[in-house]
Amino acid sequence: SAVISQKPSRDICQRGTSLTIQCQVDSQVTMMFWYRQQPGQSLTLIATANQGSEATYESGFVIDKFPISRPNLTFSTLTVSNMSPEDSSIYLCSVRTGVTEAFFGQGTRLTVV
Amino acid sequence: AQSVAQPEDQVNVAEGNPLTVKCTYSVSGNPYLFWYVQYPNRGLQFLLKYITGDNLVKGSYGFEAEFNKSQTSFHLKKPSALVSDSALYFCAVEGRWGAGTKLIIKP
Numbered sequence: 325s326a327v328i329s330q331k332p333s334r335d336i337c338q339r340g341t342s343l344t345i346q347c348q349v350d351s352q353v354t355m356m357f358w359y360r361q362q363p364g365q366s367l368t369l370i371a372t373a374n375q376g377s378e379a380t381y382e383s384g385f386v387i388d389k390f391p392i393s394r395p396n397l398t399f400s401t402l403t404v405s406n407m408s409p410e411d412s413s414i415y416l417c418s419v420r421t422g423v424t425e426a427f428f429g430q431g432t433r434l435t436v437v
Numbered sequence: 438a439q440s441v442a443q444p445e446d447q448v449n450v451a452e453g454n455p456l457t458v459k460c461t462y463s464v465s466g467n468p469y470l471f472w473y474v475q476y477p478n479r480g481l482q483f484l485l486k487y488i489t490g491d492n493l494v495k496g497s498y499g500f501e502a503e504f505n506k507s508q509t510s511f512h513l514k515k516p517s518a519l520v521s522d523s524a525l526y527f528c529a530v531e532g533r534w535g536a537g538t539k540l541i542i543k544p
Contacts, residue, residue, distance in 0.1 A: 364525065364537070364539070365536070365537065366527065366534050366535065366536045366537050367481075367527070367534045369532070416480065416481070418481075424486075425471055425473075425483040425486050426471070426473075426481075426483070426529075427483070428480045428481040428482075429480060430479065430480040431480050
């Protein structure tokens, strides 16, 4: 298993600013994932972050808007840039170790005003 | 196109009755199948998975799921529902997520 610490847990931000979300894992993992979830709805994968390479973004998500860092095998950050109210959502960090189940952080509830 | 479907937005069950939350998928090959639960204002938690072997898999909190290859389904079940089972349930197949089913257990 893996324990994930994600912070901040929530934030209220002004439009036009940026927020960086941190994800710390208690063990080394190859693959880390960033998701967005509207409350009560399904998960949408933003990008996959592997250490030592650039993140792979899903359709509809671009690096300029959601830059990701993955400096080592236990840590990653997601930045939500130039925020607008449409970016208000829950952002989730997740890891998988091979073909096993995914483990999730508690999420970051972002409100953009 | 590969997809995962949870046909019911919400399932209502009386406490003590059996429950079923449905999941069907359209993914090629022999996929890995998962169920997760999300309690209000909390992160997602893994419930159970099917990789290979026995079609009936048992997981956390008394839940089980039955893999049916011919029907490409992986329905989540529990023989006797508890009010505390009320939550949002997600089926996931090879990294693809269902829309989620809200399970409401009434006392």
